[in-house]
Amino acid sequence: MSANAKITHFKTHDIRFPTSLTGDGTDAMNTDCDYSSAYISLYTDSPDKSLVGHGMTFTIGRGNDIVCAAIAEVANRLVGKNLEELFSDMGKTWDYLLADSQLRWIGPEKGVIHIATGAVDNALWDLFAKSRKKPLWKLIVDMSPEELVRSTAFRYITDAITPEEALEMLKAKQAGKAGREAKVREVGYPAYVTSAGWLGYDDEKIARLTREAVHAGFNHFKMKVGADIENDLRRGRLIRSIIDDPAEQRRPAPDPASIIGKNAGPTGAVLMIDANQVWDVPQAIEYVKGLESIKPWFIEEPTAPDDILGHAAVRRALAPYGIGVATGEHAHNRMVFKQLLQAEAIDVCQIDSCRLAGVSEVLSVLLMAAKFGVPVCPHAGGVGLCEYVIHLSLIDYIAVSGTMERNVLEFVDHLHEHFLHPCSINSQGRYNVPNKSEEGYSIEMYEESIAAYEWPGGSYWQKRAAEGK
Numbered sequence: 119m120s121a122n123a124k125i126t127h128f129k130t131h132d133i134r135f136p137t138s139l140t141g142d143g144t145d146a147m148n149t150d151c152d153y154s155s156a157y158i159s160l161y162t163d164s165p166d167k168s169l170v171g172h173g174m175t176f177t178i179g180r181g182n183d184i185v186c187a188a189i190a191e192v193a194n195r196l197v198g199k200n201l202e203e204l205f206s207d208m209g210k211t212w213d214y215l216l217a218d219s220q221l222r223w224i225g226p227e228k229g230v231i232h233i234a235t236g237a238v239d240n241a242l243w244d245l246f247a248k249s250r251k252k253p254l255w256k257l258i259v260d261m262s263p264e265e266l267v268r269s270t271a272f273r274y275i276t277d278a279i280t281p282e283e284a285l286e287m288l289k290a291k292q293a294g295k296a297g298r299e300a301k302v303r304e305v306g307y308p309a310y311v312t313s314a315g316w317l318g319y320d321d322e323k324i325a326r327l328t329r330e331a332v333h334a335g336f337n338h339f340k341m342k343v344g345a346d347i348e349n350d351l352r353r354g355r356l357i358r359s360i361i362d363d364p365a366e367q368r369r370p371a372p373d374p375a376s377i378i379g380k381n382a383g384p385t386g387a388v389l390m391i392d393a394n395q396v397w398d399v400p401q402a403i404e405y406v407k408g409l410e411s412i413k414p415w416f417i418e419e420p421t422a423p424d425d426i427l428g429h430a431a432v433r434r435a436l437a438p439y440g441i442g443v444a445t446g447e448h449a450h451n452r453m454v455f456k457q458l459l460q461a462e463a464i465d466v467c468q469i470d471s472c473r474l475a476g477v478s479e480v481l482s483v484l485l486m487a488a489k490f491g492v493p494v495c496p497h498a499g500g501v502g503l504c505e506y507v508i509h510l511s512l513i514d515y516i517a518v519s520g521t522m523e524r525n526v527l528e529f530v531d532h533l534h535e536h537f538l539h540p541c542s543i544n545s546q547g548r549y550n551v552p553n554k555s556e557e558g559y560s561i562e563m564y565e566e567s568i569a570a571y572e573w574p575g576g577s578y579w580q581k582r583a584a585e586g587k
């Protein structure tokens with residue numbers, strides 16, 4: 119790549135998939151999601167024409183156009199900038215992306231402008247990784263501790279972790295990095311499955327998909343709850359009857375030491391539940407106590423995502439029942455995670471790859487969670503999120519926390535066919551390690567998929583309109 123290469127222009131795409139037709143992605147709060155991607159491509163004048171950076175953020179339909187408009191505002195700041203200068207200090211570049219005071223006013227660091235910044239920052243990291251011919255996770259784990267710290271967003275979190283402390287933590291993990299990389303390449307990264315338990319699926323579909331997931335080697339399963347307790351108990355018992363049944367297992371019983379999380383059933387299977395923010399705090403506590411018999415490991419998003427002390431109260435009240443608290447897919451910046459950790463409000467930290475403003479802000483949360491000893495299990499229920507988050511969990515395991523023995527990474531089986539480098543799962547129900555030198559952050563979509571699903575002019579949506587739907 120030429121040292122003078124610059125970003126010349128960018129394109130955004132409002133891409134929407136009709137998942138509401140099949141009930142995919144449904145939960146107690148989000149009842150008709152059309153999984154959508156606010157997508158950006160950053161172009162350069164590098165002689166290597168294939169050097170294009172791709173990024174996206176996830177929404178569930180309406181409003182995706184608003185995010186695309188915000189992405190254009192943020193990406194404008196990069197046009198004309200020299201690539202090597204941007205890459206030489208990704209933390210400074212991140213600060214620069216956030217430093218437009220007029221755009222900052224419509225956040226700050228939250229809502230549409232922040233998720234738009236996430237798409238742009240991720241596209242830049244994708245470009246950086248591709249320019250070095252490495253997948254994103256490998257680019258980052260190969261960095262020196264100094265460069266990794268320089269790439270991290272530290273503003274507003276130094277009361278929880280300082281750059282000096284982060285540097286010491288990373289240095290302490292240097293020696294074991296090569297061994298961990300070799301291990302995860304061999305065995306894969308632990309995963310759990312959500313896409314058997316969407317709220318809009320009928321019992322027959324839930325049973326069929328749960329069985330398929332057990333046969334595919336998964337051992338951890340999440341179901342949606344919160345609309346109706348009798349319905350939740352019935353579906354919970356149905357799922358438990360399959361995952362706890364020795365006759366359904368297609369592989370040897372897991373070693374008890376390898377079971378991640380609490381309340382495993384007789385086959386070692388673990389069940390998690392997710393309420394997507396429907397309850398007030400006292401309601402959350404009472405409702406989840408009522409689900410004790412299906413033995414969940416944790417309740418995810420029991421209440422409003424900004425209510426840090428509320429999460430702490432739920433966690434305290436449910437601890438005697440052996441049920442933990444997880445949250446993060448709607449935690450809008452590193453400061454919310456900082457407080458969730460400081461207030462001891464969570465057992466599991468669920469970063470989102472594009473609600474946080476891209477890789478640099480994810481690194482801040484990975485470092486804080488490692489310091490506080492809380493496992494990071496990223497959120498991936500959406501389009502493109504599974505492709506993104508395997509990179510983040512590998513960074514966490516190899517370079518930051520040094521452990522995957524307490525972690526399970528979410529997997530949903532939707533829409534992977536639209537990506538050039540889709541994520542994949544091995545026969546033990548674990549994520550494979552992305553390994554191609556040209557895949558960057560693995561988020562590039564096929565041009566045909568964009569042409570079909572771009573809203574409202576793509577061929578799929580035009581056809582629907584012509585049919586009067």
Ligand SMILES: C[C@H](O)[C@@H](O)[C@@H](O)[C@H](O)C(=O)O
Binds near residue numbers: 143144145394528
């Ligand atoms: C609307 C979405 O599918 C959510 O239900 C999903 O992200 C979910 O909360 C999850 O944890 O995967």
Ligand SMILES: [Mg+2]
Binds near residue numbers: 392419499
């Ligand atoms: Mg969730």
